[in-house]
């Protein structure tokens with residue numbers, strides 16, 4: 001029987017994209033067939049040993065070339081940036097389950113499912129990019145996403161607040177508008193792809209909310225106050241910017257009070 005943390009290490013420390021994708025699917029398959037053990041015996045390697053492929057070249061967000069959807073090459077550049085978000089999301093899912101031990105089995109099962117879905121998203125977008133004559137890695141990508149993982153490597157509640165409950169939740173806010181733009185130009189392939197991803201992402205944010213509240217309950221913390229504190233502490237630039245997709249965020253486990261705070265409080 002295979003071990004989930006050995007799979008996690010093999011993925012997080014693997015510079016080959018295709019090997020990492022294949023291992024992720026193998027791990028999920030092993031879980032669904034009852035052939036994966038969740039025993040945590042080996043030590044956790046530091047987050048600095050996580051290794052990314054040579055390409056794309058990673059740049060600071062301010063150094064990224066700006067491209068608009070309507071400009072030549074803009075659509076391909078947009079999907080390249082989405083491919084990168086999905087790629088890092090695979091790592092983020094593996095890393096949360098790898099780094100934070102001693103949680104109930106369901107925690108590991110949930111994040112392995114997320115890792116597998118993020119791999120599917122990445123593969124779908126990579127194929128879509130290829131139809132436009134581009135491959136993942138042909139353009140630079142921004143390095144900001146993994147910074148959230150490094151900042152929160154020792155703090156599970158901060159990781160949950162920053163990754164599913166900020167970064168992925170932002171996807172729920174912005175993706176419907178982007179889908180409308182592709183609908184407007186009759187780009188059905190892009191609409192289908194982004195709609196599929198959006199549906200899965202509601203589930204990822206929901207799992208983030210569920211585990212955030214569960215860990216708060218274990219530690220006798222009031223989850224809404226704790227969320228506000230963690231945002232103040234870890235979110236550079238004060239607080240996520242709206243407009244927020246209330247309907248989807250509520251489905252994904254945000255409360256009206258949290259959304260009121262996000263919308264109305266200036267930090």
Ligand SMILES: [Fe+2]
Pocket residue numbers: 086089117118121197201
């Ligand atoms: Fe995704």
Ligand SMILES: [Fe+2]
Pocket residue numbers: 089118168200201204
């Ligand atoms: Fe996700």
